[in-house]
Amino acid sequence: MDFEKLAQLDAADPLAHCRAQFVIPADTVYLDGNSLGLLSHATQARVAEVTAGQWGQDGIKSWNKHQWVQLPQRVGEKLAPLIGAAPGQVVCCDSISVNLFKALSAALSLVKQQDEGARPRHQVLSTRDNFPTDLYMVQGLSSIVGSERCELQLADESELLANPQAFITEQTAVVLITEVNFRTGRRLPVAKLIEHAHRVGARVIVDLAHSAGAMPVALDAWQADFAVGCTYKYLNGGPGAPAFIYVAKRHLPAISQPLAGWFGHANPFAFEADYEAAPGIEKMLSGTPAVLAMAAVDAALDSFTGVDLQQLRAKSVQLSELFLDLLESTGCANEFRCISPAQSHERGSQLSFAHDDAYAICQALIDAKIIADFRAPNYLRVGFTPLYTRFTDIGLAVERLAQIMADKSYLAPQFQQRHKVT
Numbered sequence: 001m002d003f004e005k006l007a008q009l010d011a012a013d014p015l016a017h018c019r020a021q022f023v024i025p026a027d028t029v030y031l032d033g034n035s036l037g038l039l040s041h042a043t044q045a046r047v048a049e050v051t052a053g054q055w056g057q058d059g060i061k062s063w064n065k066h067q068w069v070q071l072p073q074r075v076g077e078k079l080a081p082l083i084g085a086a087p088g089q090v091v092c093c094d095s096i097s098v099n100l101f102k103a104l105s106a107a108l109s110l111v112k113q114q115d116e117g118a119r120p121r122h123q124v125l126s127t128r129d130n131f132p133t134d135l136y137m138v139q140g141l142s143s144i145v146g147s148e149r150c151e152l153q154l155a156d157e158s159e160l161l162a163n164p165q166a167f168i169t170e171q172t173a174v175v176l177i178t179e180v181n182f183r184t185g186r187r188l189p190v191a192k193l194i195e196h197a198h199r200v201g202a203r204v205i206v207d208l209a210h211s212a213g214a215m216p217v218a219l220d221a222w223q224a225d226f227a228v229g230c231t232y233k234y235l236n237g238g239p240g241a242p243a244f245i246y247v248a249k250r251h252l253p254a255i256s257q258p259l260a261g262w263f264g265h266a267n268p269f270a271f272e273a274d275y276e277a278a279p280g281i282e283k284m285l286s287g288t289p290a291v292l293a294m295a296a297v298d299a300a301l302d303s304f305t306g307v308d309l310q311q312l313r314a315k316s317v318q319l320s321e322l323f324l325d326l327l328e329s330t331g332c333a334n335e336f337r338c339i340s341p342a343q344s345h346e347r348g349s350q351l352s353f354a355h356d357d358a359y360a361i362c363q364a365l366i367d368a369k370i371i372a373d374f375r376a377p378n379y380l381r382v383g384f385t386p387l388y389t390r391f392t393d394i395g396l397a398v399e400r401l402a403q404i405m406a407d408k409s410y411l412a413p414q415f416q417q418r419h420k421v422t
């Protein structure tokens, strides 16, 4: 491994200075920011300040004094530029799953108003290989409103891309598309799919779980209708950090959503018996914000200040290409089947490799302080987070992976035992 050359790449990296903002576990190469991003020093300090300083000293006064009550909007506005959204369209709240339920309901509420007829649009089209919770939420909504209002339709990802008009039809109410496939890292052409959907009058919900903070996203320019995403992956908001939801401004007046909690009310502190939705994006809120968790997200987003997302994407591509090149040069590449697309523009910020012993290999890697993860049935995933991953780290990761493959140390019994979280 030519570490001198890798050090030169690090020295020339315009994002190299970002790494110092993060708490990096000692001697560890962290290639799992696509699952749980690392803690930043600013986040650590903010959580201490919000607990000891705000809650500890000011108690309930903090809702006003420290503007806790505005956190969902404030964090939403801070996030908006990272996903190409103009102000007034994003709030931070709940999980992706819950936000999807709201977005699906809101999208279907538009169908009722505009397209009522003998056979209203009722299909929610998604990909079979989508993250399961996305599909489960459609099934859950369907169980309430009935399949004549909401029916999940699954397409094979490749077939959908090859022939979108065969799947997106006059029956389609919503296309629910995740930009980056969590298993394969394949990046779908969202703008093109939105165009197809709009041509036949369907709406689109985009899931940005593996996009936000990893690459430029252009929701407004794409004319997306709705979007959801999480903040604990590439945005480094912390374990279980609240997610976000985007609604295009043009839809805000007409939509409604059924998780009509008091924080989505036009006047929550009037405590009226009847629900009246807030006029703006606040109508997507339900209950009290998780202040500690949301303060962490707020601080985490500061590490993106001044970061050029094109530059971030360029480094992500460079890191993944380097990983592939180095793996090839070690000679162990042919033991794996890379299931990620060969072309970098068709990938998100991760690579996935199939191997019968992927779980054990992943455990052996973690034991060697290279943090990757495993996804069933047999995929080893490595994620690339340009803010804190160095080119040198990629060299270390491939070197240790090659070692593990050469000495077959992954066959040791301690690496075979499955944990609950993989």
Ligand SMILES: *Cc1c(COP(=O)(O)O)cnc(C)c1O
Pocket (backbone or CB within 6 Å): 095, 096, 097, 098, 131, 133, 134, 178, 182, 207, 209, 210, 230, 243
């Ligand atoms: C990570 C991820 C989720 C997680 O959903 P939560 O409800 O926030 O746990 C959902 N969808 C996709 C595509 C994901 O990658």
